[in-house]
Amino acid sequence: MPPRSPVRPPRQRHSAVKSAKTARAPRQRLSNEERERQIVDGAIRFFSEHGLTGQTRELAARINVTHPLLYHYFPNKEALIKRVYKEVFLGRWKSDWETWIEDRSVPLQERLNRFYIDYSKAILTKEWVRILIFSAFAGGYISDNYLKLLSERLLPRIVRETRAELGLPTEKPPTEAELELIWGMHGGIFYIGVRRWIYGLKFPKDLNRVLTDRVRSYMLAAPEIFTREAAPH
Structure with a gap:
């Protein structure tokens, strides 16, 4: 019979397993900046998967x-x-978007096409869509602040530029009907991300065409609604 392999005592076996695990997963030494970056990136992934009610203890372990x-x-x-x-959210917002929307040397439909094609690259991602949705059910800090950002820096500009495109006075505050029309266009584009990252459906094969179709639908409806809203009541 061949000689048997020597059997290690239990304590030696435990020590060897522990040493192997330690060798496989050494603890990284990171600078303060790198460690903070690791935590932030991990939090973005964690909250997009588990929601903002996820526990920080679990995040730390992850x-x-x-x-x-x-x-x-x-x-x-x-x-x-x-x-x-x-x-x-703030980190992906481009001040160039506001400049594009206000550039009256270009027809408004082209400006909106350019904006929404670029904007969709920033927002139609797993972390952006899911964190925004989760936030609405967990105190609303992120969702409330982002909607405020849109209400201050995007929607009034589109209202003003649509009025100017139609030759209407631009100085009055946006009306509810005007804002609802814009929300219909804007929300329809955001819902593409909801379909993908909440319901698990695929993106449209030609996303840019869908985006420009949404803008075209807005431009077709805008003359009737904006002219009606500008008339004396």
């Missing part, structure tokens, strides 16, 4: 940091959520 270390960089969960908003 990204292989201790819970106290996470709180060293972000004193509470609210601070981390605010940083996620800054990264995913």
Whole structure:
């Protein structure tokens, strides 16, 4: 019979397994900036998958940091959520979009096409769509602030430029009907992301054509509604 392999005592076997695990997953030494980046990127992925009610203790385990270390960089969960908003939403907002919309040397339909094609690249992503939706069910910090951003920096511009395109006075505040028409266009584009990242459906094969069709539908309806709203009541 062939000689048997020597059998290690239980303590030696345990030590060997532990050493192998340690060798496979060494702890990284990161700078403060790199560690903070690791936490923020991990939080974006975690919240997009589990929602903003997900526990920071689980987040810390997912990204292989201790819970106290996470709180060293972000004193509470609210601070981390605010940083996620800054990264995913404010960080993707381009001031160029506002300039494009206001460039009256170009027909409005072309301006809106250019804007929404570029805007869709920023928003029709898993983290953007899912975090925005989850936020509405978890205190609303991100969703409330983003809707405020749209209401201050996008919607009034589209109202004003649509009126100018139609030769109507531009100085009055937007009316409810005007805003609802814009929300119909804007929300329809956002819903493409909802279909993909909430319901699991595929993106349209020709996304740009769908976007420009949404803009064209808005431009066809705008003369009737904006002219009606500009008339004396």
